[in-house]
Amino acid sequence: MNKILLIDDDPEMGELLSTYLDGEGYSLQHKCTAKEGLKAFGNEDYDLILLDIVLPDISGLNVLEKIRLDSTVPVIMLTGKGDEVDRVVGLEMGADDYICKPFPLRELLARMRASLRRCSMAPQSPSITPSSKGNIKVGGLDINLDSHSIQVRGIDTHFTAAEFSIIEHLAASCGKLIERDELMEIALGRTADFDDYVLNVHMSNLRRKIGDSVSIKTIRGRGYMMTARNQAEA
Template structure:
């Protein structure tokens, strides 16, 4: 069973999700405080974190920051409908996705499966290039599929699982237009009926991280295209 960690101070939420997810093949561990959640995540072998943005002891954003210091585990933020600023900040800090309370259980399950599937696909995908197995070079970046790492201008740079999936798909299709719907579905695991707000923030984050190492052009109304700024593409 996939082990999921819920950090939320609502005991009824914990009971509801535990019962529902158990029926879907997931084991849920519920931590009611940020302190307990951070303690548990250090010793538990979890595959995904559901993190409430409002906690009684420490802000969920601060918890996210601590998690991202040494872990790339998928994190889905649980937010209020009016917390748009917090949602943006959470995504910029490395959250993979968010869902607004109250939410349909089936929608949460779909988001969880998408995040878990994305990580599973990234870990299992291997691309062979002329230079080395499992590596893809475009301009000033090198994507290592085996170690799930990205080198930017010679320096290893931290990317979230979602950002890695986006860069991987754009790099594989370097010089070709990648439609927004395709990127949403393949890289983020979200079907076209979802809003693409999350994609916008992830694109902004990864552009900031890669700088001018490669170009990611926006094709208005259609999608994106990655191109090398020089002729070092391998």
């Protein structure tokens, strides 16, 4: 049973999610303040964290920053409809996804399942021939599918589960266009009717991390294509 930590100051929200998620096979622990949430996080292992941006003691963004110091646990931010800046900042700081309050419970469950799946499954890439078992090598990227780790020009570089999923799918189809909607659905578990904030910010983050080790071209109105630098410059 997956263990979920909810950090949110709304007790009714906690009771509602606890009952609903228990029926879906999840165990939820609810903490109402950032201090209580961080203490629980430090004492137990969780499979996913639901984190409200607005907390009574410190900002949820500060909580996220502390979590990301030593953990890659999936984090879904709970935001208000008008918190556009906070959503972008949260994703830039390493959140995996966000959902706006009030939200349908089934939508939250779908986002949770997608985040947990990205974190737990080692992707397989039958469409390419790996350079060694469990590896994809493109340009200056060496992607280990078994350990979910990536070296950028020989240097171990941290990527979130969402970023890894995007890179894996682009690398597996190196030199070929991946449609934007396809990448949203396959890599992020979102269908085309969702807004694409998440993909935009994740793409910006991973481009910053990979530098010039490979090229990720944006095909306007279509999607993305990864190429090795020698291919891009040919």
